[in-house]
Amino acid sequence: MAHSQSHDKFPAPMRVLHWSMAFLLIGMLAFGLYIHELPLEDPSKFLLYEWHRAFGVLAFALVIVRLAVRLNASAPAVPQGIAWYERRAAKVAQILLYAAMLGMPLLGYIASSAVPEFPGVPPLNAIWFFGLDLPLLPVEKNYDTTKVFITIHKYVGYAMIAVIAAHAAGALKHRFLDKPENDVLSKML
Ligand code: HEM
Numbered sequence: 009m010a011h012s013q014s015h016d017k018f019p020a021p022m023r024v025l026h027w028s029m030a031f032l033l034i035g036m037l038a039f040g041l042y043i044h045e046l047p048l049e050d051p052s053k054f055l056l057y058e059w060h061r062a063f064g065v066l067a068f069a070l071v072i073v074r075l076a077v078r079l080n081a082s083a084p085a086v087p088q089g090i091a092w093y094e095r096r097a098a099k100v101a102q103i104l105l106y107a108a109m110l111g112m113p114l115l116g117y118i119a120s121s122a123v124p125e126f127p128g129v130p131p132l133n134a135i136w137f138f139g140l141d142l143p144l145l146p147v148e149k150n151y152d153t154t155k156v157f158i159t160i161h162k163y164v165g166y167a168m169i170a171v172i173a174a175h176a177a178g179a180l181k182h183r184f185l186d187k188p189e190n191d192v193l194s195k196m197l
C-alpha cells in the first residue's frame with residue numbers, strides 16, 4: 009500500500025471544486041435567507057429567486073462532477089495523529105455535506121415544480137438556467153406539496169449551516185491548535 013505523506017494534497021480539480029462550491033453554497037444559504045425576508049410586494053424577490061434557482065441547479069451539476077472526480081481520485085490520508093473520534097466526526101460531516109449538496113437542489117426543484125398559480129405572482133412554467141428553460145418535474149400543482157418541500161429545504165439549509173460551521177471550525181482547530189502534522193487545511197489549499 010502506498011504510504012501517504014502528510015504534505016500530500018487533494019488533487020487540483022478537487023481543490024478547485026471544494027472552494028468554488030464552498031463560495032457558491034455559502035452564498036446560496038445567505039441569499040436564500042435574505043430573499044425569504046423580502047416582502048411579496050418587492051418585485052426583486054421573484055427576480056432574485058430566479059437567480060437562486062439557476063445557481064442552485066449549477067450547484068447540483070457541480071456536485072455531480074465533484075462526486076465523479078471524488079470516486080476516481082485518491083484523497084490524501086487523514087493524519088494518524090488525529091483522534092479516532094475526530095476522524096469519525098469529520099467523515100460524518102463530509103457525508104452530510106454531500107447529502108445536503110445533492111438534496112437541497114432536488115428539494116427546491118420539486119417545491120418549485122409544484123407551485124400553483126397565485127394572483128399577482130408571476131406563474132412558474134420552467135426553471136430559468138442562465139438562458140435555458142429547464143422543464144418542471146411532473147408533479148401535481150399543489151400548494152401543500154410546495155410548502156412541505158420548501159419547509160424541508162429550509163430546515164436542511166439550517167442544518168447545513170451548522171455542519172459547515174463545525175466542518176470549518178475543525179479545519180481551523182487542526183491548523184492552529186494542533187500539531188503541524190495534523191494540519192489538514194494545507195491539503196485543501
Ligand atoms: C445547494 C443549493 C441550494 C441551497 C443551499 C438553497 C438554500 C435556500 C435557503 C437557505 C432558502 C431560504 C429558506 C427559508 O428561509 O424559507 C431557500 C429558499 C428557496 N429555494 Fe433554495 N437552495 C438551493 C437550491 C435551490 C434550487 C435548485 C431551487 C429550485 C429550482 C430552490 C428553490 C427555492 C425556493 C422556491 C425557495 C423559497 C422559499 C420561500 O418561500 O421563501 N433552491 N433556498
Ligand code: HEM
Nearest residue numbers: 022026030033078102105106172175176179192193195196
Ligand atoms: C468555509 C470554510 C471551509 C473550510 C475551512 C473547509 C476545509 C476543508 C478541509 C481542510 C478539508 C479536508 C479534510 C480532510 O483532509 O479530510 C475539507 C474537505 C471537504 N469539505 Fe470543506 N471546508 C470549508 C467549507 C466547505 C463547504 C461549504 C462544504 C460543502 C457544503 C465543504 C465540503 C467538504 C467536503 C465534502 C470535503 C471532503 C473532500 C471532498 O470530497 O471534497 N467544505 N474541507
